[in-house]
Amino acid sequence: NAGVTQTPKFRVLKTGQSMTLLCAQDMNHEYMYWYRQDPGMGLRLIHYSVGEGTTAKGEVPDGYNVSRLKKQNFLLGLESAAPSQTSVYFCASTLAGSYEQYFGPGTRLTVT
């Protein structure tokens, strides 16, 4: 059981470039989440999904898009990266009705 994995671990982008972060889980969890973590601000929810083919906005969705084409994968896209998107991105998943979210190791993104 790999749990929740994230690809890539690190990335440096120039302003205006695009990229996709991949999150995969092998626990058959229904719910998946994307967070960003900035110093002193805890984790803020970007987008989440309660099932294959469905997504919803979280607290800070602007500048990001997501897709959940397969139950095990949740993709986070940045169409035109900005320096304000420099952050550590965490993916998490959970079973429907469960109280425990399982987190991936994070992706450190720097936008110059």
Place this chain on the structure above:
Amino acid sequence: GEDVEQSLFLSVREGDSSVINCTYTDSSSTYLYWYKQEPGAGLQLLTYIFSNMDMKQDQRLTVLLNKKDKHLSLRIADTQTGDSAIYFCSRGAAGNKLTFGGGTRVLVKP
């Protein structure tokens, strides 16, 4: 989430007890959680408490909930160097979403 607040830093000697405090404004949450984040890693659930409980004990961890004051605390007994980490308080919301505090960095000194 501004509605969950924590102090930034706590320093404690090895073997002493640590107490990490958290306050929240939304009283509708059913569950309140404590997560631990070690350097370079994701968050790991430490413990949780239902909103209809006042206290929960789990080995070295004790969670106290004061619903009237909207105050949650985590006590770690016999703190070890391996307890050095960032601790996040969070509350549950609809859709099993979580709102996190800013985290408390705990440094355990030998």
